[in-house]
Amino acid sequence: MLELGIMRQSSPGCFNLLPLGIRALEKLIRIVDEGMDSIGGQKVEFPSLINQKLWSTSGRINEVTELFKLKDRHGQNYILGPTHEEIASDLLSQCQNSYKHFPLMIYQITNKFRDELRPKLGLIRSKQFTMKDMYSFDIDQESAIKTYETVTEKYDTIFKNLGVKYHRIRGFSGTMGGTLSHEYHYEAEVGEDVLLKCIKCKDILNSELVQDKTCPQCGEIGDMDQTKGIEVGHTFLLGDRYTKPFSCNFTDKSGKSKNLQMGCYGLGITRILAASIETLSTDEEIRWPRLIAPYSVLIIPPKAKSKEDLIATESLEQLCHSLNQIPELKGEIVVDDRTDMTIGRRNMQGKRFGYPFIIVLGKRIMEDPALYELHDINSGVQVDLTLQDLAVYINKHLNDNNVQ
Ligand SMILES: [Zn+2]
Known part of the structure; x- marks a missing residue:
């Protein structure tokens, strides 16, 4: 991408996207917009500059190490947003929510920031990147799971249409918290995630979830086939992990106030762009998913x-x-x-x-x-x-x- 002038580095982990690069990116954004719109997702834009108090409320300010932190002239502390669970929960907590208003899905496609220790592989691990992040709100766990399934099915459609071979695997929740999660990976030599394939049930798993060489899916014990992946999407069912500390509530049929059930859904837009090229291309020639060729x-x-x-x-x-x-x-x-x-x-x-x-x-x-x-x-x-x-x-x- 550097050699062909699709992008140029500005400083380590920060890139100028040039005309061919931005054309491909905008096509990808349109595909994702259409997908989210078709399941009732509504586009919004949250600030990139996030007041640190919100991250203190969730308790994540000391959990996440790769935050860009800064102060304004009055000494107020901010972070540059890597993800917006706090912002979305805080926004919904300010509304008069009735059970009639849900499910609700809001999303944005914006630049996100991460203070990478060692930025590398261009747009695959950069300090600034474009991400689609959607947040869903439901009145109970049952409908939250239904919403989760709707979104992940749409993810499958989007990945199939892009035509790059991908794996949807059981995810690792990490610092997000929550109960259920899936990761979407493109298979690639340069990938930093180790994926394991169970010899018996053929299930593909993130190595972080496999203990003592035991397949969590079928219980088979033994060596597994190994391959490497680039994570291009991640979905989480969060329960009340964020809605509770933010008192993000709704009024149910009987007039009682309850916590909303939340889900969050990320798609690495610049990462899909770079990783799909990485997967399809040879050393000599670039190949694009046809839908996003500039x-x-x-x-x-x-x-x-x-x-x-x-x-x-x-x-x-x-x-x-x-x-x-x-x-x-x-x-x-x-x-x-x-x-x-x-x-x-x-x-x-x-x-x-x-x-x-x-x-x-x-x-x-x-x-x-x-x-x-x-x-x-x-x-x-x-x-x-x-x-x-x-x-x-x-x-x-x-x-x-x-x-x-
Ligand atoms: Zn298995």
């Missing part, structure tokens, strides 16, 4: 003043006109007009950047001006197609998942 189509016209150049102008115009008829390609087509460079060199660069479809106006149009040379990068297919067939092909394969 652009869908790269067109490479001939080198200036070449034989092909004389007849390619008309072909290029027809091609652009035809592709622009596909609504999903609006704003998704790039023409590499650096025509002082050879086709071969630009084609090689295009493949390195991982544009899902590359159309070359080269030798082929000399032989038959009606045929276009299409490279389907993710599947490795190269075909010569008429304009009409080309549009059909791209339309059909536009949202195909990556082959792994």
